[in-house]
Amino acid sequence: MIKINPVDILKEHDLKHTKQRVRVLEEISMDEVAISQPELEKKLGKEIDRVTLYRILNTYEDKGILHRIMDMNGTANYAICSSSCSEHHHHDEHVHFNCTSCFKIYCLEVRIPKIKMPDGFTAKTMSTTAYGTCEKCNTNPVKPD
Amino acid sequence: MIKINPVDILKEHDLKHTKQRVRVLEEISMDEVAISQPELEKKLGKEIDRVTLYRILNTYEDKGILHRIMDMNGTANYAICSSSCSEHHHHDEHVHFNCTSCFKIYCLEVRIPKIKMPDGFTAKTMSTTAYGTCEKCNTNPVKPD
DNA sequence: CAGACAACTGCAATTTAATTGCATATACTA
């Protein structure tokens, strides 16, 4: 559970205050881990139209409110950006951890190390994901949820 | 253009020799960069049924013949594994480079650095992708292809 | 070299994900 104030976030980014937008932020901040688009849709499907959900998620990503992490299946997962993110630059260059047992995606407090690119290549951003078993699945090897 | 012998590769992995399988390997080894599923389908669509293509790609991935790289859109891209890959363990822990101008994906000759996981988390594999502009797009900033 | 079996392919149908256009509803501003 991450402490955020949806209304403030919307105001900061010049976004209109709608109940759908607030609900999405609430839902995403419910858990420490990232949440996938299908999961979100399952949880919010009765309150928010699926198209609206897509649009809200895109807006949030553009504004730097959420960052999107692709899992091994190409499914989009979303997590709240740290406060240092902005519309112009994502500072989400931390390592992600994708549990292959419970499929949860964690944002680790570990920065991606600098890696030297070959001549001619210029890297603007980096993305690193570790695959393995998470804390919970290591101690209690039962599929949660 | 990567020098491979499709027939040998199939034999090594106990896969039946079919013309579809050979064609897929030929096509993927045509270029140095990874190729996306949609591109492959465009090139092979008249020779190979799309379902067959999906199945061949899955088989190759399982066997460690190809490795799959997801791009920022969640599209699967495929590249030939280095010879040290095997059915049981992928040794593809090199950095990938995803050009945001021409969208090509390169397998760099750069290994992913070791990163310490938080207590309780065990990482089995890692994946790192750099996003930016590649050699060609930096020198000749025109969209190729 | 032929026959038999297992494996592979292609087709049709289905499921799921994502996008677009448009009419209606809603938030913010003056």
Next chain:
DNA sequence: TAGTATATGCAATTAAATTGCAGTTGTCTG
């Protein structure tokens, strides 16, 4: 509180991926 720009919901469409099954093709053995 009226007007306007923006957001939402619905319907329809496009694209990606999967499943089941019938028919074909490789490979092994006799």
